[in-house]
Amino acid sequence: MKVLKMAARKKSANSIDAHIGRRIRNQRLWQGMTQGDLGDAIGVTFQQVQKYEKGSNRVGASRLDQIAKALSVEPWFFFDEIDAQKGPEPHSENEILDFLASIDGISLNRSFVLIKNSDIRQKVVDLVELLAEKEHPGLICANLRARRPESVCDS
Structure with a gap:
């Protein structure tokens, strides 16, 4: 066998x-x-x-x-x-x-949700998007303009 x-x-x-x-x-x-x-x-x-x-x-x-x-x-x-x-x-x-x-992600999110003022929250988002655009020219702003025509990329 x-x-x-x-x-x-x-x-x-x-x-x-x-x-x-x-x-x-x-x-x-x-x-x-x-x-x-x-x-x-x-x-x-x-x-x-x-x-x-x-x-x-x-x-x-x-x-x-x-x-x-x-x-x-x-x-x-x-x-x-x-x-x-x-x-x-x-x-x-x-x-x-x-x-x-x-x-970093958890810390950023925990802190971000504590910001209740929507204008300040938007400024934080704008700042992060501008910093990302500096590292990835064209990529961030192209995506951003599609979502928000009044983006910080145009200022």
Whole structure:
């Protein structure tokens, strides 16, 4: 009788795993937790949390439930913005989500929402767009004019 060797199949993370990992990281940072804090709450090491957040290790259903409880969200939260047919959002939107989940992104957003005066908020947006235009000439203003004809690019 012949013994068939089955090739060990490595389960690799896919774009949905990466999306869920980004959502875990975003919510963890929003809650002000470290990877160690989350790991302690769910019974794993901070290194394992890193792997979940990078999408290099898949998160099982029961573990995702534990993570959701530790981060005070429902498990479906991690699947938001995933189209069942297409998968997660395109790469450029991933970059935006990655920034929003970073320390700078969270700090910027937390501070920005505290500004209640709409004129001041608009001036902050104008300033950031002008600074971005200096680093990417033509790109920012072209997109901005399409959205707001009275943009700061024309001043």
